[in-house]
Amino acid sequence: MGLIVQKYGGSSVADADGIKRVAARIAAAKRAGQQVVVVVSAMGDTTDNLIDLANQVTPIPTGRELDMLLTAGERISMALLAMAIGNLGFEARSFTGSQAGIITDSSHGRARVIDVTPGRITEALNDGAIAIVAGFQGISQDTKDVTTLGRGGSDTTAVALAAALEADVCEIYTDVDGVFSADPRVVPTARKLKSVTYEEMLELAASGAKVLHLRCVEYARRFDLPIHVRSSFSNLEGTWVVKDRPEGADMEQAIISGIAHDKSEAKITIVGVPDRTGVAARIFQSIADADINIDMIVQNVSAADTGLTDISFTLPKTEGSNATTILKKIQGEIGYLSIQYDDQIGKLSLVGAGMRSHPGVTATFFAAMADAGVNIEMISTSEIRISIVCRQADLDSAVRAAHSAFDLDSDQIEAVVYGGTGR
Numbered sequence: 001m002g003l004i005v006q007k008y009g010g011s012s013v014a015d016a017d018g019i020k021r022v023a024a025r026i027a028a029a030k031r032a033g034q035q036v037v038v039v040v041s042a043m044g045d046t047t048d049n050l051i052d053l054a055n056q057v058t059p060i061p062t063g064r065e066l067d068m069l070l071t072a073g074e075r076i077s078m079a080l081l082a083m084a085i086g087n088l089g090f091e092a093r094s095f096t097g098s099q100a101g102i103i104t105d106s107s108h109g110r111a112r113v114i115d116v117t118p119g120r121i122t123e124a125l126n127d128g129a130i131a132i133v134a135g136f137q138g139i140s141q142d143t144k145d146v147t148t149l150g151r152g153g154s155d156t157t158a159v160a161l162a163a164a165l166e167a168d169v170c171e172i173y174t175d176v177d178g179v180f181s182a183d184p185r186v187v188p189t190a191r192k193l194k195s196v197t198y199e200e201m202l203e204l205a206a207s208g209a210k211v212l213h214l215r216c217v218e219y220a221r222r223f224d225l226p227i228h229v230r231s232s233f234s235n236l237e238g239t240w241v242v243k244d245r246p247e248g249a250d251m252e253q254a255i256i257s258g259i260a261h262d263k264s265e266a267k268i269t270i271v272g273v274p275d276r277t278g279v280a281a282r283i284f285q286s287i288a289d290a291d292i293n294i295d296m297i298v299q300n301v302s303a304a305d306t307g308l309t310d311i312s313f314t315l316p317k318t319e320g321s322n323a324t325t326i327l328k329k330i331q332g333e334i335g336y337l338s339i340q341y342d343d344q345i346g347k348l349s350l351v352g353a354g355m356r357s358h359p360g361v362t363a364t365f366f367a368a369m370a371d372a373g374v375n376i377e378m379i380s381t382s383e384i385r386i387s388i389v390c391r392q393a394d395l396d397s398a399v400r401a402a403h404s405a406f407d408l409d410s411d412q413i414e415a416v417v418y419g420g421t422g423r
């Protein structure tokens with residue numbers, strides 16, 4: 001008997017009908033003779049609504065209490081799903097992340113899974129039951145407090161459980177038919193990828209393609225666990241995220257596998273920074289001390305006669321006010337002139353392993369941006385990725401222009417969005 005881990009996202013269980021539809025799919029897998037473990041997200045936009053509620057009570061909720069609040073979302077859906085499956089004549093038992101043995105570190109809001117001890121899940125499976133696990137949550141090894149794994153973290157719960165239970169595959173059910181060459185909500189002509197490598201998917205996820213949580217891909221790569229991303233609204237084969245593309249697939253592989261975009265970042269420019277050894281180290285140490293993750297950095301050559309330079313970097317918008325406060329504190333010590341904060345930026349990333357062996361990708365990309373009237377403000381690259389920052393208002397058209405420039409448009413429309421609000 002095979003063991004399968006299935007994860008259903010919020011849009012798949014948005015209401016009672018959605019829960020019943022998903023319950024029927026799970027029952028079908030059980031009927032086909034599989035042992036089934038299900039990870040479920042909170043219904044629809046529940047998590048966003050709970051965050052809004054917390055912000056109405058206090059501007060800065062503490063991490064511990066916010067995590068306690070948010071994990072309630074997944075508790076609701078796991079219990080309802082277990083009931084709906086019960087109604088179909090199968091036994092289902094729901095478990096919180098802590099009951100399922102998802103052990104994490106203690107950083108609230110972005111906890112890392114450090115161990116998985118799924119004793120109660122194995123017990124339920126041995127009893128012939130279907131196990132339903134609340135996604136996105138765990139328990140801190142040190143403090144014993146409830147933690148969450150970061151937005152979109154149910155994907156990571158699923159892969160972590162699949163690895164611990166030595167499942168054959170982890171199926172991620174969502175509101176589109178797989179991983180596409182771009183977000184189907186922005187590019188209706190996006191094409192579904194049959195397969196994508198861990199390496200490429202890591203770059204896409206890190207660059208804002210929210211179809212898979214970044215840590216889930218890291219985890220799958222570490223355990224070499226195949227992920228099958230597919231829709232809970234159709235029966236179509238989805239996208240396989242695997243170590244290497246299957247034999248023969250490379251022949252037809254485009255240079256660019258996918259395009260990701262991200263509207264969640266802001267840019268800080270520190271103007272008139274003295275061009276001295278150690279200044280950049282001081283600036284970024286103070287940002288790191290506050291546990292703020294930065295992304296792109298650009299520093300201009302200093303104008304020879306002034307000895308001053310500008311440093312720009314991008315960071316999550318949610319960290320914007322924290323970072324500017326910290327930088328203002330060290331203004332006197334460093335002696336820079338001013339700070340500019342810009343949250344109207346967008347980031348576009350081209351990802352593809354084919355970039356390694358094909359020169360000219362950058363030239364084609366930048367020409368497409370020029371033709372679309374998009375001004376490039378920042379650039380960064382990795383071996384298989386090129387990212388740019390532009391005006392947020394230009395981002396969607398920039399994505400569509402790049403998609404066409406690399407011949408990624410599909411002839412027939414396959415990018416169906418079945419549900420979700422895109423929030």
Ligand code: ADP
Pocket residue numbers: 008009010011012041152173174175176178179180181182183184185208209210211212258259417420422
């Ligand atoms: P779930 O609630 O099922 O976890 P998410 O909203 O987290 O779903 O992720 C699915 C969404 O990811 C899709 O609706 C789509 O808008 C977005 N997305 C972004 N980039 C891509 C991509 N390259 N392929 C498919 N979906 C993408």
Ligand code: ASP
Pocket residue numbers: 009010041042047048073135136150151152153154155
């Ligand atoms: N409910 C959580 C969120 O909205 C986790 C998830 O859906 O994966 O981020």
Ligand code: MG
Pocket residue numbers: 009152155210211212213
């Ligand atoms: Mg998700």
